[in-house]
Amino acid sequence: MAFLRKKRETPRVDLTSMVDVVFLLLIFFMISTTFVESPGIDVKLPESSSQASKTEVREVKVYLSRNGDISLGQEKVTQEQLESRLRAYGPAARGMTFVLLADRDARHGQVVRLMDMAKVHGFGKLAIATEYVKSP
Template identity: 70%
Template sequence: MAFLRKKRESPRVDLTPMVDVVFLLLIFFMISTTFVETPGISVKLPESSSQQRSQDIKEIKVYLSKDGDIFLGKEPVDMAELRRRLRTHGERVAEMTFLLLADKEALHGKVVALMDLAKETGFAKLAIATEQRERR
C-alpha cells in the first residue's frame, strides 16, 4: 500500500504584526516628544505660578548658567562684550525685550548686574523666564 506523503511546508514568520507595532511606537514617540526652544546650555529655570509668555517677537535672549557664565544667544560672552553688543542695537532697544534666562542656582548678584545692564543699555522691557510650577 502506498501512502501519499504530504508536502511539508517550511515554517514562516509573519512580520505584519511586528511592523504594525513598530509604526505605533514611532507615532507614539513623535507625538509625545516636545520640541525645546532653548539651546544646549544647561539652565534650570526657577518655577513660578504666574508665568506669562511675552508676545513680542523682537527679543534678546541672555542666558546665565549656575557657574556664572553668560551667553548671548548661543555665544559665550563676558559682561563687557555683552554691553558692547547690546549697544550696537541703538534706538531699537526701546521696542525690544531683554529676556533673561537665569539658572535658579545662579548668584543673585549676577542676575541683578544683568538687569542693570539691560536698563543701562536702554531696554524698556525686561522679562525673566520661568517654568510653570506644577499644581499640587
C-alpha cells in the same frame, strides 16, 4: 408718707466696643492674608502656575549659568562683549524685551548686574524667565 419707687431700667449691653474689636480683627485678618511670603533669592528657574503669552517677538535672550558664564542666544560671551552687543542695538532696544534666563543657583549680584545692563542700554522691557509647572 409715700415712698417714691425708682423705675427699674432694663439692663442694656453696649455693643459699641465689641463692634470696634470685631472691625479691628477683620481689618487685621484682611491685611495679614494679603502678604505674600517670599523665600528670598533662590533663582533655580522658579516655577510659575501661569504661562506668559508669546506675543513679544523682538527679544534678546541672555543666559547666566550657575558658575557665572554668560551666553547671548547660543553664543558664549564675556560681560564686556555682552555690553558692546547690547550697546549696538541703540534706540531700537527701547521696543525690545531683555529676557534673562538665570540658573537658580547663579549669584544674585551677577543677575542684578545683567538687569542693570539692560536698563542702561535702554531696553524697554525686562523679563526674568521661569519654568511653567502645572498646578496639581
